[in-house]
Amino acid sequence: xRELINIIFTAQFLHSVFRVTxxxxxxxxxxxxxxxxxxxxxxxxxxxxxxxxxxxxxxxATGSALGGFLIALLSGLICSGILALFTLYYRxxxxxxxxxxxxxxxxxxxxLLYLFTGDKGSSTSVASKTLPEIAIPVLKDIxxxxxxxxxxxxxxxxxxxxxxxxxxxxxxxxxxxxIRAVGENLKAAESVGINVKxxxxxxxLLSGLLCACGGAFMSMGYLSSFTRDMVSGxxxxxxxAEAIGRxxxxxxxxxxxxxxxxxxxxxxxxxxxxxxxxxxxxxxxSTLIGLFAFSYKEYLKLKKR
Amino acid sequence: xxxxxxxxxxxxxxxxxxxxLAAFAVIFMVSDTPIESIRLFILGPFxxxxxxxxxxxxxxxLIFSGLSMAVVFQASQFNMGAEGIFYFSGAVISLIxxxxxxxxxxxxxxxxxxxxxxxxxxxxxxxxxxxxxGASELVTSLMMNSILLGLxxxxxTRVLQDPMASNGSYPYLDTAKxxxxxxxxxxxxxxxxxxxxxxxxYVFLYKTKWGYEIRMVGINAKFAAYSGINIVKTxxxxxxxSGAIAGIGGSVESIAMHTRFEWNGLPGYGFTGALIAxxxxxxxxxxxxxALFVAYLSTGxxxxxxxxxxxxxxxxxxxxxxxxxxxxxxxxHSFKQRWMERGIAK
Numbered sequence: 001x002r003e004l005i006n007i008i009f010t011a012q013f014l015h016s017v018f019r020v021t022x023x024x025x026x027x028x029x030x031x032x033x034x035x036x037x038x039x040x041x042x043x044x045x046x047x048x049x050x051x052x053x054x055x056x057x058x059x060x061a062t063g064s065a066l067g068g069f070l071i072a073l074l075s076g077l078i079c080s081g082i083l084a085l086f087t088l089y090y091r092x093x094x095x096x097x098x099x100x101x102x103x104x105x106x107x108x109x110x111x112l113l114y115l116f117t118g119d120k121g122s123s124t125s126v127a128s129k130t131l132p133e134i135a136i137p138v139l140k141d142i143x144x145x146x147x148x149x150x151x152x153x154x155x156x157x158x159x160x161x162x163x164x165x166x167x168x169x170x171x172x173x174x175x176x177x178x179i180r181a182v183g184e185n186l187k188a189a190e191s192v193g194i195n196v197k198x199x200x201x202x203x204x205l206l207s208g209l210l211c212a213c214g215g216a217f218m219s220m221g222y223l224s225s226f227t228r229d230m231v232s233g234x235x236x237x238x239x240x241a242e243a244i245g246r247x248x249x250x251x252x253x254x255x256x257x258x259x260x261x262x263x264x265x266x267x268x269x270x271x272x273x274x275x276x277x278x279x280x281x282x283x284x285x286s287t288l289i290g291l292f293a294f295s296y297k298e299y300l301k302l303k304k305r
Numbered sequence: 306x307x308x309x310x311x312x313x314x315x316x317x318x319x320x321x322x323x324x325x326l327a328a329f330a331v332i333f334m335v336s337d338t339p340i341e342s343i344r345l346f347i348l349g350p351f352x353x354x355x356x357x358x359x360x361x362x363x364x365x366x367l368i369f370s371g372l373s374m375a376v377v378f379q380a381s382q383f384n385m386g387a388e389g390i391f392y393f394s395g396a397v398i399s400l401i402x403x404x405x406x407x408x409x410x411x412x413x414x415x416x417x418x419x420x421x422x423x424x425x426x427x428x429x430x431x432x433x434x435x436x437x438x439g440a441s442e443l444v445t446s447l448m449m450n451s452i453l454l455g456l457x458x459x460x461x462t463r464v465l466q467d468p469m470a471s472n473g474s475y476p477y478l479d480t481a482k483x484x485x486x487x488x489x490x491x492x493x494x495x496x497x498x499x500x501x502x503x504x505x506x507y508v509f510l511y512k513t514k515w516g517y518e519i520r521m522v523g524i525n526a527k528f529a530a531y532s533g534i535n536i537v538k539t540x541x542x543x544x545x546x547s548g549a550i551a552g553i554g555g556s557v558e559s560i561a562m563h564t565r566f567e568w569n570g571l572p573g574y575g576f577t578g579a580l581i582a583x584x585x586x587x588x589x590x591x592x593x594x595x596a597l598f599v600a601y602l603s604t605g606x607x608x609x610x611x612x613x614x615x616x617x618x619x620x621x622x623x624x625x626x627x628x629x630x631x632x633x634x635x636x637x638h639s640f641k642q643r644w645m646e647r648g649i650a651k
Contacts, residue, residue, distance in 0.1 A: 090633035107621025216393040281455035295440035
């Protein structure tokens with residue numbers, strides 16, 4: 001235990017908290033936008049996985065990390081477009097539609113991985129590119145703080161900037177107003193001439209783009225290759241973070257960072273020799289407890305009324 | 306048959322045909338010998354008695370997971386926990402199957418009952434959190450799956466792992482195993498346990514008060530509450546029953562198809578169970594046919610993967626597509642309108 005606590009106060013550990021928070025943060029912000037428009041995006045996990053896959057193969061095909069990133073974004077857009085088509089236009093149950101996309105992602109990426117590489121486990125044989133890490137001038141020279149905040153992947157900075165962008169987008173822009181109006185009262189929004197379906201579609205597409213950022217980071221930053229089911233529940237943890245944050249981007253981000261912290265703890269604990277199979281469950285246990293605590297609080301509030 | 310029901314049948318059939326056509330398209334794109342691959346995919350599963358037996362044996366766990374999902378779906382609960390329970394109950398009952406000597410017959414019964422209890426207890430967590438506090442059972446059950454995987458593999462590495470086996474537990478005692486019925490087909494007696502469960506769930510859902518309450522809560526929870534149904538209790542019961550079935554499924558699969566515990570990861574029955582429940586329109590009897598069909602698809606995909614150049618994950622892609630189509634209310638909607646109107650006009 002002491003060993004673990006010692007690790008927690010190192011710059012290296014705090015640096016890793018930001019790193020592991022990144023994909024969860026992107027996805028949970030995606031969940032915020034979709035949920036604010038009144039459509040739960042349950043496919044976060046699958047969209048991240050698919051864009052992680054296309055990021056790797058896109059970067060190998062175009063020979064540039066930027067090309068891979070753009071292809072990952074495109075794949076996330078297409079995926080969320082399919083989800084929007086089925087749930088909004090063909091009225092599929094949102095949850096079942098999401099479950100289908102997730103499983104399509106899990107099976108489809110392995111299918112394609114095998115076709116392209118002859119391997120069902122990982123894409124290490126593919127010469128893919130990674131997104132750059134950025135040293136921030138001045139900041140990087142500050143001891144301790146510089147070690148934590150500088151030298152992160154470009155996507156990590158983007159994720160944290162996104163918190164503000166999403167907050168401003170939802171709070172201050174016309175489209176953001178429309179999204180919130182549709183989510184809060186569909187009929188009222190319709191009566192003042194807002195195109196409900198279009199607004200919800202846009203919200204799902206934006207949510208897909210954010211997931212794609214998380215996915216691209218997974219395979220082109222967090223790791224430098226694609227491995228099967230590499231998202232491993234991060235999309236669901238993001239769903240929980242969004243629920244705890246009650247669709248508020250700032251609180252949701254806070255919850256994501258908390259889950260990222262437990263994710264980092266889990267990695268750190270396995271390096272000090274704790275049983276890895278148990279330690280791996282820490283992020284999920286913390287999510288379960290977090291969700292329970294939140295629901296319990298809501299329950300008490302309801303009961304008081 | 307009512308027009309509503311025959312429409313569901315028609316819609317399911319059309320969805321399956323479209324999904325199959327999509328599978329053919331995929332095969333044409335990736336295979337060097339597409340015609341041969343398609344022939345293997347369609348006819349392969351019937352070409353040998355062993356393959357037919359394989360369809361039935363593959364269908365057995367799917368019947369359990371389909372039933373498990375059908376019960377929670379009937380209550381409009383989206384719980385994906387069957388996945389983790391299959392795995393974890395398999396791991397825990399391995400303790401009994403390896404180290405507790407009991408006479409033949411008693412041994413299997415003890416194992417299956419223990420698994421049912423384990424499954425029900427696990428489901429109690431997401432069930433209670435949802436019913437009482439409104440925590441999303443979808444998220445909690447998925448988190449539970451990952452946690453159960455961790456606990457199961459801890460049990461495996463610390464207790465079950467046989468140092469002599471490369472990747473498996475100590476072998477099960479002979480008294481614990483479920484034997485095969487007909488050697489040529491290799492179909493095992495778990496089939497009867499599965500059918501027994503189908504009958505039990507049917508009676509439970511359609512002939513008992515609790516089953517009625519589950520269905521009412523599923524149709525309209527508010528209305529059910531107004532008419533005096535205890536929603537918290539009903540949702541918890543649905544979860545307990547669902548968990549018990551999944552637990553039984555995990556134990557039967559372990560002691561019938563394996564001689565030792567050797568699952569390295571979640572076996573994937575939870576998701577397929579959701580598909581089967583949907584294909585069956587959450588009807589326990591239809592679950593049998595749906596499970597056989599999905600087992601046929603995956604056997605076909607396996608054969609193609611072994612004898613040709615199309616990866617077996619094709620069956621997952623197919624299954625996802627079928628779910629998307631069947632879940633879509635608007636799919637064939639205008640046809641449904643005309644079909645129902647004609648029924649009323651008569």
